[in-house]
Amino acid sequence: MFTLGPLGFTAPWLLLALAALPVLWWLLRAVPPAPVRRAFPGITLLLGLDDKDQEAERTPWWLLLLRLLAVAAMILGFAGPVLNPEPRSPGTGPLVVLIDDGWAAAPDWRARMEAAARSLRAAEAAGRTAALIRASEPPQPGPLGLRAAGDVAAGLAGLEPRPWALSHEAARDWAATLEPGAETVWLSDGLATPAREALARTLAGLGPLTVLEPPLPRLGLRPARIEGGLVEVTALRSIAGPAQEITITGIGPDPSGVERELVRATLGFEAGATEIRQELSLPPELRNRIARFTIAGHRAAGAVTLADDSLRRRKIALIEASAGREGLELLSPLHYLREALAPTAEVMEGPLTDLIAASPDAVVLADVATLAPPDAQALETWVAEGGLLLRFAGPRLAAADTGRGEDDPLLPVRLRVGGRTVGGAMSWGAPQSLAPFSESSPFYGLAIPADVTVTSQVLAEPGPDLAGRTIAALADGTPLVTRKPLGDGQIVLVHTSANAEWSTLPLSGLFVQMLERLAVSTRAGTPDRGELAGTVWQADALLDGFGQLGEAGDRPGTPGERLTGAPGPDLPPGLYRAEARLVAVNVLGPEAELTPASWPIGIAPTWQGEAGEQDLTGPVLLAALILIALDVLAALALSGRLARGLKAGGAAAIALGLFTLAPGDLRAQDEPDTATLAAALNVTLAYVATGDAGLDSVSRAGLQGLSTQIRLRSSVEPSPPVGVDLERDELSVYPLIYWPVTETQATPSDAAYARLNAYLRAGGMILFDTRDADVAGFGSGATAEAARLRALARPLDIPALEPVPEDHVLTRTFYLLNEFPGRHTGPEVWVEAAPPDAERAEGMPFRNLNDGVTPVVIGGNDWAAGWAVNDSGLPMFPVGRGLAGERQRELSYRFGMNLVMHVLTGNYKSDQVHVPALLERLGQ
Numbered sequence: 001m002f003t004l005g006p007l008g009f010t011a012p013w014l015l016l017a018l019a020a021l022p023v024l025w026w027l028l029r030a031v032p033p034a035p036v037r038r039a040f041p042g043i044t045l046l047l048g049l050d051d052k053d054q055e056a057e058r059t060p061w062w063l064l065l066l067r068l069l070a071v072a073a074m075i076l077g078f079a080g081p082v083l084n085p086e087p088r089s090p091g092t093g094p095l096v097v098l099i100d101d102g103w104a105a106a107p108d109w110r111a112r113m114e115a116a117a118r119s120l121r122a123a124e125a126a127g128r129t130a131a132l133i134r135a136s137e138p139p140q141p142g143p144l145g146l147r148a149a150g151d152v153a154a155g156l157a158g159l160e161p162r163p164w165a166l167s168h169e170a171a172r173d174w175a176a177t178l179e180p181g182a183e184t185v186w187l188s189d190g191l192a193t194p195a196r197e198a199l200a201r202t203l204a205g206l207g208p209l210t211v212l213e214p215p216l217p218r219l220g221l222r223p224a225r226i227e228g229g230l231v232e233v234t235a236l237r238s239i240a241g242p243a244q245e246i247t248i249t250g251i252g253p254d255p256s257g258v259e260r261e262l263v264r265a266t267l268g269f270e271a272g273a274t275e276i277r278q279e280l281s282l283p284p285e286l287r288n289r290i291a292r293f294t295i296a297g298h299r300a301a302g303a304v305t306l307a308d309d310s311l312r313r314r315k316i317a318l319i320e321a322s323a324g325r326e327g328l329e330l331l332s333p334l335h336y337l338r339e340a341l342a343p344t345a346e347v348m349e350g351p352l353t354d355l356i357a358a359s360p361d362a363v364v365l366a367d368v369a370t371l372a373p374p375d376a377q378a379l380e381t382w383v384a385e386g387g388l389l390l391r392f393a394g395p396r397l398a399a400a401d402t403g404r405g406e407d408d409p410l411l412p413v414r415l416r417v418g419g420r421t422v423g424g425a426m427s428w429g430a431p432q433s434l435a436p437f438s439e440s441s442p443f444y445g446l447a448i449p450a451d452v453t454v455t456s457q458v459l460a461e462p463g464p465d466l467a468g469r470t471i472a473a474l475a476d477g478t479p480l481v482t483r484k485p486l487g488d489g490q491i492v493l494v495h496t497s498a499n500a501e502w503s504t505l506p507l508s509g510l511f512v513q514m515l516e517r518l519a520v521s522t523r524a525g526t527p528d529r530g531e532l533a534g535t536v537w538q539a540d541a542l543l544d545g546f547g548q549l550g551e552a553g554d555r556p557g558t559p560g561e562r563l564t565g566a567p568g569p570d571l572p573p574g575l576y577r578a579e580a581r582l583v584a585v586n587v588l589g590p591e592a593e594l595t596p597a598s599w600p601i602g603i604a605p606t607w608q609g610e611a612g613e614q615d616l617t618g619p620v621l622l623a624a625l626i627l628i629a630l631d632v633l634a635a636l637a638l639s640g641r642l643a644r645g646l647k648a649g650g651a652a653a654i655a656l657g658l659f660t661l662a663p664g665d666l667r668a669q670d671e672p673d674t675a676t677l678a679a680a681l682n683v684t685l686a687y688v689a690t691g692d693a694g695l696d697s698v699s700r701a702g703l704q705g706l707s708t709q710i711r712l713r714s715s716v717e718p719s720p721p722v723g724v725d726l727e728r729d730e731l732s733v734y735p736l737i738y739w740p741v742t743e744t745q746a747t748p749s750d751a752a753y754a755r756l757n758a759y760l761r762a763g764g765m766i767l768f769d770t771r772d773a774d775v776a777g778f779g780s781g782a783t784a785e786a787a788r789l790r791a792l793a794r795p796l797d798i799p800a801l802e803p804v805p806e807d808h809v810l811t812r813t814f815y816l817l818n819e820f821p822g823r824h825t826g827p828e829v830w831v832e833a834a835p836p837d838a839e840r841a842e843g844m845p846f847r848n849l850n851d852g853v854t855p856v857v858i859g860g861n862d863w864a865a866g867w868a869v870n871d872s873g874l875p876m877f878p879v880g881r882g883l884a885g886e887r888q889r890e891l892s893y894r895f896g897m898n899l900v901m902h903v904l905t906g907n908y909k910s911d912q913v914h915v916p917a918l919l920e921r922l923g924q
Contacts, residue, residue: 017075021068066631073624081616093207094146095123095130096184101159102136102166103301103587104189104218104238106545112187113156114694115212119185120156123149136162136569138170141177157878161545163301164567164587168195175202182206188213188605191238192595201600213597213605217241219295220302220588221248224311230279231311233293235267237274238594244269247296248278252289252307262290274594288312294547297743297784299775301587304547306575308584314345317355320366333366333394333498336506340515356382362518363387366498367394369402371410380409384487390518391491392498393458412469412484412491414461431455432474441471442517442579443481445534445560452510454480454503457495472514481514492518517581532560535578542574543587546775548783549574679733682719683904686734687864689723690745696723699740701876702864706896708873713897714814716904726752731759735903738864741770743784747792757797760855765903768793770860773826785860798856802833810854813901815894822861822892823879829859853906857899866892 097116099105105112116132123130129146132155139145172195184203190213203209217239224233233248250263263286267276282290290311295303318341320333334349341347348355352375355363363379368391371379383389389410391397402408403415431453437443460466460479471492472481483492496502505511537560539552558576563583567573573587599605678684685707687699703721711717724731726748731737737759748756760766770785804810804820808831811817820829832854866889868876879889 015075015079018072021072024071025064025068063631063634066627066634070624070627070631073620073627077617077621077624081620083616093128094144094182095119095128095149096133096144096182096203097130097152098133098135098171098184098186098203099159100135100166100187100189101161101545102189102191103161103163103545103547104165104191105187106161106300106547107218107298107303108214108216109161109546111214112212113159116185116187117153117156120149120153124153132156133171133174134159135166135168135171136164138174141174144178144182154878161301162569163543163545163547163573164569165191165302166193168193168199171195172199172202175199175206178206180206183208184210186211188597190214190218190597192597196597197600200603204600204603209603211599211603211605212607214607217244217596218302218594219246219298219300220592220594221293221295221305221586222588222592223305223584223586223590224293224307225590226311226313227279230281231287231290232277232279233265233267233305234275234277235269235295236588236592236594237269238596240272240274243271246298248293249296250280250282250290250293252291254289259291262286264296288314292549299546299784301543301545301547301573304543304549305586305588306543306549306573306584308575308582310584314361315348315358316341316345317348317350317352317358317360317363318366319349319352319355319364319368333392335499336511337364337366337498340506340512353378361388363389364498365389365391367392367396369396369400376410380486383410383489383491386488388489388518389486389491391493393493393495394497394499394502398458409486410491412482412493413466413479414463416459416461432476432478434480435473435475435477437472439534442581443472443514445532446510446513446517449508449510452503452505452508454496454505456497456502460495517579532563535560537563537576537578537583539572540575540577540582542572544775548775676730676733678719679722683716683900684719684734685721685736685738685900686724686731687721687738688740689725690740690742692742695740695742698868698876699723699738699864701868701870703738703867705867705869705875706893706900708869709867709893710897710900714901716900718900726756731755731764732762734764736765736767736900738767738769740864741768741785741789741792743788745788745792750795753795760797763853764855765853765899766856767863767899768856768858769822769863770858771824771862771865773822773824773860773862783860789858793856796856800833801830801856801858803828804831805834808834809906810857810898810902813898813905815898817891817894817898819891820859820861820895821888822859822863822866822895823877824861825888826859826861829857829861831857853903861892863892863896867896 097119099112099116120130128149130149130152131144131146132152133139166189184207186200186203186209188211200209200211217237219238220236222234222236224231226232235246235248237244245266245268248265248267249261251259252262253259254262263280263282265278265280267278269276290307292304292306294305318334318337338347345361348358348360352363352371356378363382379389391411397415403411403413407414432455433450433453434448436448437446454474457474457478457480460470460482465484466479466482469482469484470479471483472479474480479495481492481494483490485491496505498506500506536557538557539555541549542552543549552574558571560578562571563576563585565571566589567585567587571585573585576583576585597605679686685703687696687703689696700721700723707718707721722734724734724737756766768789770783770789772783772785775783806818810820810831819825865877866879870876875889879885879892880887
C-alpha cells in the first residue's frame with residue numbers, strides 16, 4: 001500500500017493517470033468546439049430574429065476545471081483511497097503478536113483486540129503463520145508454536161486482562177531464546193517496567209518490531225486510608241498532561257443490602273500533576289458500608305481500591321456489672337478496654353437493650369455474671385444473627401453459679417464448681433505464663449511477651465469439646481480463652497479479668513493484638529508482615545482485570561506473609577478473610593506510582609486503534625458523480641437549454657437526480673415505504689442501528705441466525721432482519737426489536753421516545769442487551785453499559801420489573817427453560833413484574849399472570865453474539881468450551897425461540913385448555 005500522510009492507496013499505479021490532466025487541459029483549451037452549420041433556403045425569413053442558443057468560441061476555464069476535478073476524483077476513487085491506513089507488513093515470515101494483558105490494558109481492551117485482529121487478518125491474507133503471546137504468561141523457551149494466522153485470530157475472543165501489573169521479566173527471558181526472522185507487533189499497556197526496554201531491544205534484534213500504545217494516560221487509585229478522622233483517596237495518572245477531572249464513587253450496600261453508589265466526589269488533576277488527593281468527611285455508618293472506591297467510567301482493576309477492616313470504625317458495646325468506683329478508675333474492668341478500643345472503634349456504653357438496638361459489631365461483658373431473662377434472650381438472639389459476644393471473667397463470675405452443672409447458651413464452656421475465687425484454690429506459687437498459640441488459633445503467629453503472666457482465672461469443666469473450643473491456654477495447659485459458635489455468631493470467654501487485677505495481659509500490646517484478631521478492634525492500616533506471620537487466609541472475593549468483584553471459588557489458603565507482597569497469579573487482588581478479620585489486597589499499594597513506558601532509541605510507539613482505517617472509495621467516486629452532474633448542468637446553462645428545461649418540468653427531474661446522488665448512508669431504511677411494507681407482510685425481526693458498524697453487523701448476523709432456527713423449527717418463516725433508525729423508521733411493523741446497549745450510545749430525541757412508548761403500548765417488545773454479563777451481573781450499576789441503559793430507558797414507559805419467575809410464560813412458550821444464556825450466562829433476566837394479586841388457580845400449575853406480553857426483556861448475556869452466523873451458516877463467535885459450549889449455544893437459540901413465540905402468541909400457554917398436555921410434559 002502506498003501512503004501519503006494519513007491517506008493510503010491500494011492500487012497506487014492508477015495515480016499515474018493524474019499526469020494526463022495537464023494534457024487534457026491543453027487539448028480542451030486548444031481545440032475549440034466544432035462550428036455549427038445551418039443551411040436554410042429561406043434565410044431572409046430569419047432576418048431580425050435573435051439566436052438564443054449561443055455557442056462559445058472556447059470552453060470557459062472554470063468549466064474545464066470542473067471537468068478536470070471530476071476526472072481526478074474518478075482516478076483517485078479507482079486507486080482505492082484509505083484514510084488512516086493500518087501499517088501493512090510486506091514480509092513473508094512468521095508474525096508474533098505480543099499483548100500486554102495486565103490491568104492497565106483493560107480500559108481499551110476491545111480496541112486492542114481489534115488492532116490485534118487486523119494484524120492477524122493481514123497476515124492471513126499474505127499466507128503467513130502467526131503466534132499469540134501473553135506478556136503475563138509467555139511460553140516456555142523453545143520454538144515458536146506457529147499456527148495459521150486465522151486460527152490464532154479465533155483465540156482473541158477468549159482473552160481477558162489480568163488484574164495485576166506486568167513485570168516483563170519472564171517475557172524477556174523467553175524472547176532471548178528465539179531464532180531471528182520473526183516480525184513482532186507489540187500491544188503495549190503504556191506503563192514502565194524494569195524489563196520493558198530489554199525486551200524491546202531483544203525483539204527488535206529478531207526482526208521488525210511495531211509497538212502499538214494508547215496515547216491516553218492510565219488512571220489508578222491507591223488504597224483509601226483514614227487520616228485525621230477523614231477518608232483520604234489518592235488518584236494517580238501515568239502522564240503529566242493538561243488539567244483533567246475524574247469522578248470517584250464509593251460503592252457499598254444500602255440498609256436493605258442492595259449494592260449502590262453511596263458517595264461521589266470530583267477530583268481535578270492540575271496541569272503537569274500525576275497525583276491528586278481528596279479527603280472525604282463521611283459519617284461512621286456510611287463509611288462502614290463502603291466496600292470499594294472506583295473511578296467512574298474507567299473499567300480496570302487498578303482503578304478500584306477495596307475497603308477492608310482498616311477503613312471501618314467498628315461499634316463496640318461495653319457493659320460491666322456496676323459502675324466503676326470513684327477514685328479507683330484503674331480497677332474498673334472497662335478501663336483497659338476503653339484505652340485499647342477508643343483509637344480505632346466507636347465505644348458505646350449504656351443499657352444492654354439500647355445497645356443491641358444500635359446494631360453494634362461486638363458486645364463486651366466485663367465480669368458480668370448474670371443477666372435479666374429478657375436481656376439474656378435478646379443477647380442470645382443477637383449473637384445467633386451474626387454478632388460477637390466477648391466475655392471477661394472476674395470476681396463476680398467466679399463467685400456466681402453461672403455455667404455450673406449445665407450449659408449456659410452465653411458461655412462457650414461449662415465452668416468448674418470449685419477453685420474459682422481469687423486467692424483460694426487458684427492462687428499459684430508463681431504466676432503462669434501463656435503457652436504458644438496453636439495453628440488452629442486465631443492468635444497463631446503473635447509473639448508472647450515474657451512479662452505477660454496470669455495469677456488467677458476461672459476454670460473450665462473438662463469435657464470432650466473443651467480442647468476444640470480452647471484457642472489460648474496457659475503454660476500448664478489450662479484454658480485461657482475459649483470459644484464456641486452460636487448460630488451465625490460466636491461467643492468468646494477470656495478466663496481472666498479485663499483489668500490488671502488477675503493478670504498483666506491488659507497492660508501489654510498483646511492485649512490489643514488479640515482484640516484485633518477477634519475482630520473486636522481494627523488497626524489504622526493493613527497489618528504488617530510480622531503481624532501476619534503464621535496465619536492462613538482464604539480468598540473471600542476477587543477482582544478481575546476489568547475491576548469487577550466476583551466470587552473467589554475454591555482456592556487454597558494464602559499464607560499471611562504473602563498478603564504484604566505485590567499481587568500476582570498466586571495472589572490475585574481481592575478480599576481475604578481469616579476468622580472474622582478481612583484484609584484487602586489492592587492492585588496499587590500505598591506508595592505506588594504510575595510511570596509511562598520508555599522505549600529504546602529507534603522504537604516509536606504509535607496508536608491508530610481508535611481512528612482505524614476507513615475506505616474512501618465510495619465517497620470519492622460519489623464526489624466524481626456529483627462533479628459530472630454539475631458539469632451537465634453548467635453545459636446546459638451555457639447553451640441556454642437549462643431555462644427551457646426548467647419551464648418544461650426539468651427542475652423536478654434535476655432535483656430528483658441530485659437527491660439520488662446526494663451523499664449519505666444509503667441503507668434500506670432510507671426507503672421507508674418499501675421497507676415498512678415488506679416488514680408488514682411477514683414476521684421481521686429488527687435491531688437498533690447504533691452507528692457502530694461492527695456491533696450492527698453482529699446484531700444483524702445474530703437475528704439472521706435466530707430467524708434461520710425459527711424457520712427450521714417452527715412454521716414461522718421470518719424475513720431477513722433489518723436495522724431501524726429510531727429517529728426516522730416506523731416501528732409498529734416489527735414484533736421484536738433487539739437493542740444492544742453501548743456506553744457511548746446517543747440519546748434518542750423526544751420524538752423518538754414518543755414513538756418508542758407508542759410501540760410498547762401497542763404490544764411491541766424491546767430486548768435490551770448490555771452485553772456485560774461476562775464482567776458484571778446486570779443491575780449492579782458497576783459497568784458503563786448498565787449505567788447507560790438506565791439513562792436510555794428512563795424516558796420509556798416501562799412497568800415495574802422483576803427477574804423472570806419460574807412460572808413465567810417465557811419459560812415454556814416453545815421450550816421448557818429455566819435459564820436464558822447467550823454468549824454469556826448472566827445471573828438474572830428481567831421482565832414485567834407479575835400483578836400483586838396473581839394467584840395460582842385450582843388445578844393449574846402456574847399463576848394467572850398479566851394477559852399481555854412483557855414490553856421489555858432486559859439482560860446482559862450478549863444474545864446476538866450467541867445466535868450470530870456468518871454467510872456460510874457457521875457460528876461467528878465461540879460460546880463456552882467443548883460440548884458444554886455447544887449446549888449453551890443451543891439453549892440460547894431456545895431462549896430466542898421462546899422470546900419470539902411469546903411476542904407472537906402472548907400468554908396462550910397459561911390457558912386452561914393446555915393444562916393436561918403441560919402436566920403430562922412435565923411428568924406430574
